[in-house]
Amino acid sequence: MAQAANGAGEPPTEDELSRAGLRLRVDGHVARITISRPERRNAMTGRTWTTLAHIGQTLPEDVRIVVIAGEGDIFSAGIDLNMFTPEGVEGERSLVAGVLDGSADADDIEGHIAELQAGFLWLRRPDIVSVAAVRGHAIGAGFQLALSCDIRILAEDAKFTMKEPALGLVPDLTGTKPLVDIVGVNRAVEICLTARRVEAAEARELGLAELVVPVEELEGAVDDVVAALLATNPEAAAATKALLQQAAGNTLEEQARAERRAQVDRLTSLAKAMGAGA
Template identity: 65%
Template sequence: MTQESVPTTEELATAGVRLEIHGALARITLARPERHNAMTGRTWTALAHIGHTLSRSVRIVVIDGAGASFSSGIDLAMFDPAGGLPGEQSLLQRLLSESDDSATHASLDADIASYQAGYRWLRRPDIVSIAAVHGHAIGAGFQLALACDLRILAEDAQLSMREPALGLVPDLTGTKPLVELVGRSRAIELCLTARTISAREAHELRLAELVVPNAELDGAVTDLVDALLATPAGAARATKELLGQAGENSLEEQAAAERAAQIERLQAMAQRLPE
């Protein structure tokens, strides 16, 4: 755990996020139901803050949404040239008000990187992240689901990569997992049409591990969490790390990585044996 302080309930509430930790399970809930859990810069920095300070005893992270939807995506007030969100200048306001293009570019690059940090930690090898999706998961919401290792969808789930239709690009780390899951051609079609994907099609495209009736979503997540926690933590972490590098490694490199990981696991087991 880093020296950074754990975010308070009040700080998270301001960002539209709730956090509950029960032993090895952390549940993060997007909690702006009146806005269909639309996300802002504060939401993403709060997610990053949670990741930076999360106890190392946590092995499973579940992300869900309060109310009728998982998330309707980015709060469009972030792009309102006439205003923005309370206490936050809109991105377009900044571009219009700042005359130094290079400084503005560097500032926006840093801001977007800080937003991406709210998604990137969900891929850490020491945790398994699960998106429990119901209702709409649009744009940034879709990308948050893609940032998770596993996705369970309720039957009413509807996914859409809406950014290109708004004149933007998906910039919250969603393009890589999307291409890895559905292939480049299908990813192009999904992004550039911004069409809505049903839960059934999402499952067919490998965007979801499981689709269940809405009333069974919580139970399905609980069953998955229990099954994941039944695997020893060290073996789970080492295996996830191996699987994470398999796509980039040659067979020879992956075989060597497997040998190294197995020797480490055997040494750990031997250290626990009585002398």
């Protein structure tokens, strides 16, 4: 495993990754994260998400692309439902035990959820491009993890389902905003409150997938996108992603001003590089 960036702390150990149901491989500018709990259909737990946050905090500085996939023929069945039992998952905090025994109040629970959300939020950082490579089912938290990524490449057998409302819950792992941003409020309501499957072809039509390919071509398609992303100047890529992320919340005048400021920075950097090379 590559060394962590200076000052970023130590990356998770192989044992920590294994207990979280994750694998991590860093190869130069590309980090590949695999959800690996095949015995639970790649269902995730709180430890999965806090370890994802740890990965994000300790990535080497030169990593530019993060690819997330699931082991085998499924991306993720979502949250491990044992998290909602009083016993929880071995070695982890149950999501309901503190309510049942009175040891956790609303602030405690909200703080814990914030810790779990951190595993999803870092994938939006401007200095990286995150890619979800989705095979089979991406249910609930799995769907939200894919929504956290900048680019979603789906195999033809991929299926998205937002299961939380059917379980008496709400989607709380940062998935509601990107879903509404992509498909609009009305379609998002329909997808969430019916908990129906959105298959790959429809996902592409709705804008939930940038690319849909045959199952056997998924790995190659991801590699092609990664290569194209790496061919772009990293500083320009980060500045452009930051601009695009703020565009929806800006007026045209505000966005034009943001573009000007970003371009001044880029022109200044280019000029300095030219001067240094003279």
